[in-house]
Amino acid sequence: QGELVESGGGVVQPGRSVRLACVASGFTFRDYAMNWVRQAPGKGLEWVAVISSDGGNEYSIDSVRGRFTISRDNSKNTLFLQMNSLRPEDTAIYYCAREGRGASAANYLDYWGRGTLVTVSS
């Protein structure tokens, strides 16, 4: 099975930074690409960023590119999201999610954490 546990959320002022972490257990973390997906209060899902299993490739949506950085430490089974220059519209629950393996399952998110809430407000 496996488990993903996010942390690092909270209330942060506009323009400030926060670093989210997601600790994985129960599966071989280094074998899987990982993603961040966010959900603004009462709204739908928005994919944010992905990082390859070895950390060598990453991609993110335009609205966060240059402000958010996805990274991972496979030795610690941990995924990160460094969020800089935060804006009120970044307020959301941030979920880490594992991608499926293999051609048919890649880029689908087969395992999700419970999320951590980031509120950007003065």
Add this chain to the structure above:
Amino acid sequence: EIVLTQSPATLSLSPGERATLSCRASQSVGSTLAWYQQKRGQAPRLVIYDTLTRAPGIPARFSGSGSGTHFTLTINNLEPEDFAVYYCQQRSNWPLTFGGGTKVEVK
């Protein structure tokens, strides 16, 4: 980016009935579409991927169909635990995108 439009926004049904949810893409995504279920206060759960493949542990009453730009999630004989919000997601083009969701509620 590919825009996914889900309809209806809300589906009011009774347990035992059939739910039919629609997802339309702004351009063809082939068969590269998934469905997720999200219950209140919980993380999403993968239900269907590649249009018609059920994720592990998903009961057979869930089925997916479609191709190109029009996709359907069907839930036969609705069980109480099926009432939730359902999202479609495409992986044909970056960025990955989700539809706006369909809420299946108890009538």
